Each structure stands twice: as structure tokens, then as C-alpha cells.
Amino acid sequence: MAIAGKVGAGAQVPVFDAYEKGDGPQVECPPGLSPHGVVAVEVEGDSMEPIYSHGDLLFYTRNGHDAVPSDVIGYRCVCEDADGMGWVKQVKAGDEPGLFHLISLNPGANTMWNVRLNWAVRVRLHWPAELAKRVQ
Template identity: 85%
Template sequence: MRKLAEKAGVSYEQLKKINQGKTQSTNAEDALRIAAALGISLESFMAGEFEGTPTIAIAGKVGAGASVPVFDAYAKGDGPQVICPPGLSPSGVVAVEVEGDSMEPVYSAGDLLFYSRNGHDSVPSDVIGHRCVCEDEEGMGWVKQVKAGDEPGLFHLISLNPGANNIWNTRLKWAARVRLHWPSDLARRL
């Protein structure tokens, strides 16, 4: 509730009173701020419908040319949230923010990528040849096209930007196909 009060820019004590039913009213400006912070309409807020829109946690950043330590920067579900894109179930889905330009023109810095991991420590065969979010053995997070390496257990991480470097014959802890890409200007963060 403190996070919501801070995000909405309203008094924690006022929000607490509303939540506990100790007050039935708030000023219109605070009501609008709280509704916006919850990602719901003012009408839904005033009607007491606080369920709002489903959200997905942003786990952190993933490197597209930039070297980014593994992106599980927050406890599960504790990081920033983004409104779940239409047609995508929020269950088991994670989002990461792109950092770097090696995947231009398809993915740009600030864009969000949504993925689901089937196994915690695996590179399933169905990811080969596809754009994936992955973690290498040094704990760096990447978004690249994953191709089979020169030996079993090794992979090539291919950049789409012809001016960017590829990563050859590296070991991966896991890889998951990108399920959905949202350009940064379309994502509604909470």
C-alpha cells in the first residue's frame, strides 16, 4: 500500500483509511491519481472495483549488444509491472527490457520482450533458429537468435544488426523464445 501511495502521490494515511473503510470519501484529484496508479478507470475506482488489469513483472534488462548481468534483479513479482498485452496470459510470463542495439532494427533499447521458460536450466531444441532471451554460463542475459554451435552443448548467439558482434560457441544455462515484443512507446508501465 505504501508503494501505491507513493506511486499515486497521495498520503499513505489517507489510502489506509480508504482501504480500511474508515472513510468513504476522498477528493477527486486523489481518486484520479489512485485509479491511474492502479491502472483502472476513475469509474471503476469509485465503484470499488479495484481488480484492474492483469500485469506482468519486468524482471530487469537483457543485453542486445550491451553486457548485462542476469536480469532477475527483483524478487519474483516484486519488480516494476507492465499491463499485460491483449491476448497474452500473465501466468508464467516474464518481461525484460532491451538494452543495446545489436538486435536493431527488430528490437530497440527500451522495448519490452515477453517470454516463458519451460525449464529452469535448459536449452530446448525448439529454440534453435529463433530469437530468444537467454543466460550464458557467466550469468549474462542476452536477447539473440540462438543457433547450434560447432560442438554439442555450444551455441552461436546471432545479432540482427549487421554492424554488431555475434557470440560464437558459448554455453548457455537456459534459453526461451520471445513470445511477444512491445516497442517502448506502446508499453504501459505501472
């Protein structure tokens, strides 16, 4: 399956700016996941250390709807903000309806407060960079 692009863990990354659909680097689909409907993205930055590191792969499923369902609150998610930037963060409810706090796990990184999101989905699987099986 193709890596769709990158998500920022501290770095500002436009959602899926890296590759045309299907043209990204190829990686084997992890055992136990069907490649249908699953998206792979690469982490850029270190704000989610020590859980996710620069170069790690994250896998998630989107149902095609732009929304932030209540079941993502409190979890590590791939999300897109209103400016079109892609992030991997822990999502928490913001100070007003429709706003969210994007929590960085690295104590030296900044948390983003009261951010408007287009969508957010929970990370289904994390593959450290050294374990990801890239296909030539």
C-alpha cells in the first residue's frame, strides 16, 4: 500500500502534500489490517515522543465524512485543522464547542489550544520506522 503523505508532530505539514494518490512510497500492509480503506502516513517531527518518532508510520481508517466524532476525545489521532494542516496529536475538548486542544506528548513541545478541526480519526496502528516493511 502507498504512504499517503506526512502528518506533523511539531512540524507544520499540509495534509497529504507529499504524493499524488497512490504514488507515495510503498509499504507492506500490516498483518491483521485489510488494505481497503486504510491510510498510512509518516510522522514528521518529535512532539509526540516518546510514543511516535520522526519517520514512524501510522495507519488509520476514514469513513469519508469530515467530522470530529466524540469517540476520538482523549485519544491519539490523525487530524486536519481548518488551515489544512495534518497533525498527529492527542485530541481533547476545547474551551468552546467545535474547538479542540491538540496535546503534544513530548514535554518540550507545544500544545495547540482551541483549534478548529475539519476531521479527526483515531490511530489504528503504529509501526516504528525501523520495523516498517517498505516495498521497493
